[in-house]
Amino acid sequence: MPSTTGFDPEILGLPFYGDEHRRLAQQINTWCESYGELWQTVRRTDPDEAGRRLVQLLGDEGWLMSLDPTTGPHDLPSDTRALCLARETLAYTEDLADFAYSIQSLAATPIIRYGDEDQKKTYLPGMADGSIIGAFAVSELEAGSEVSAVGLSARRFHDGGYVLDGRKAWIANATIADLIVVIARTGDGPGPLGLTAFLVPVDTPGVRVSERLNAIAPRSFGHLSFEHCHVPAEAVLGRPGQGLVIALDLLERFRMTVGAAAVGFARRAADAALVHTRDRDAYGGKLFDLQLVKSSLADIQIRLNAASLLVARAAWECDRGDRGFAKHSNIAKVYATEAAQNVVDASVQLFGAAGLVEGSITERLYRQIRSLRIYEGASDVLRISIAETLDMRRGTHGG
Structure with a gap:
């Protein structure tokens, strides 16, 4: 049976993560499942009203508490890996929930990292409880x-x-x-x-x-x-x-989280495609039995695994203080968003005409995934940044 969670338990079991991250993933996944009716409602709600409601809900439920470090210690981790896991699970569940969580975190992080004590006291408590939207x-x-x-x-x-x-x-x-x-x-x-x-x-x-x-x-x-x-x-x-330093530091830290959200979207599309192909009657059997369909599903899994590993590696590098984490963040962001676009497109193809109907899961994902290849640095721009990190001395000895 396909996964019903917004994360891959096998990836989460790797040494990139600790027990505290595994607890976080389980808890936020359970929380997302408990609000099933809400997700249906916010999709039909004006985006501004939905945004306010979701930021307040995330604050009320404690998912933004890490935005105010003075309230610690927290029971759950507040590092980059935690941010990525939260975005991956929220994106799997509902695009607007991930959007609310990510932009609130994006706006609060420079205050956490660069704000003076008065600025932190003035803004971070409200951003953590959802009463101040950033x-x-x-x-x-x-x-x-x-x-x-x-x-x-x-x-x-x-x-x-x-x-x-x-x-x-x-x-x-x-x-x-x-x-x-x-x-x-x-x-x-x-x-x-x-x-x-x-x-x-x-x-x-x-x-x-x-x-x-x-x-x-x-x-x-x-x-x-x-x-x-x-x-x-x-x-x-x-x-x-210091504005450029602050902006680049923030974007470098959040690019890998965009990759995490992309993985969440892609995993939701992959799960939906697997269920559909196993249930759909076709050519005297099930759609899943066709070799071309199996090949497409295999490619989806390859892309999902590679994207998940790249995001995990980038977040781990950032959390352990590696000064070169920005390169890995760029790589994870580019690959995960591009791969997720391919996964969602392949899922639409497997659904056929049913995947194009407005309001269907694949139609929603098809619209939602496209923007991630642009947010926090477009793929083409980031490829240039990645190329500039190459060590030109490598491969100079010939064969």
């Missing part, structure tokens, strides 16, 4: 994936604060966020050295949603505008000129 704003229409090309300006004001002017594009949670982590250009250094991170509450005068966007997989999504937006000096996250 967003991370780095992308711009003109900059795309090039963080160093950010153009939103932050000019020093006479009181020591800053005035932000410009726009941010394609921001997750833009339409429901209470707090935005903004990367802006302060000019403290040339090019990439001139960026600074700011914590900007959405009720700050001058901040507004300039456009709500309808993505192929519905969720809170939009463009933001900053017009003569004045923030105090205390809004600076980290140090002036």
Whole structure:
């Protein structure tokens, strides 16, 4: 019988994980199964309303408690492997649940890593209990994936604060966020050295949603505008000129988690395809009996196993403090998202016309998986980054 969990117990049994990670996976999987009716409801709900409801639920149920380290120690792990396992299981269960969890974690992490004590006390308790919804704003229409090309300006004001002017594009949670982590250009250094991170509450005068966007997989999504937006000096996250470091550190840590979510989507598609082919009558037997179908299912399993291992390795490297984890995070993100796209597409093919019907599991997954090849660094851009890590001295001796 196919798996009914959002993770692979055999992968989880490898030395990459500890008993605490195995407990986490079991607990969040049980929790996801207990809210079956809710997942049906949120799919029919306005994305903004669903987003608010899910962040609050995740906070109420304790799944965001690691976002406020002062409440520790926690019974469950709060490292990168835990984040990946949570995303994998939530994505297997419901796309919007994974989205709510991941963006809240994405917005809180730079505060955890770079915030001062006052910033942590002001924002992290609310982000952990779901009463403060976060967003991370780095992308711009003109900059795309090039963080160093950010153009939103932050000019020093006479009181020591800053005035932000410009726009941010394609921001997750833009339409429901209470707090935005903004990367802006302060000019403290040339090019990439001139960026600074700011914590900007959405009720700050001058901040507004300039456009709500309808993505192929519905969720809170939009463009933001900053017009003569004045923030105090205390809004600076980290140090002036440290914005690029903060942005890259965050993206490198979260790319592998995007890969984990992709594995969750792919595993759900694989399980659905296996059930369908075993139950579907075809050519005097079952669809599963056809050799081409078995070959397709075998390829799905190969991709799933490879993607799971790459994500596990990247998260393990990050948690053990390996400075080269970014390369493994990029590799895991590229392979897992590309492989998941192939797995979902193959599953649609195995379902045939039934897999194209609006609202069917394969139709939903087909829309949901596509964005992951772009989030936190498009596959093509990351391939360039991976290539730049190659040791050019290898293979120079010839044969």
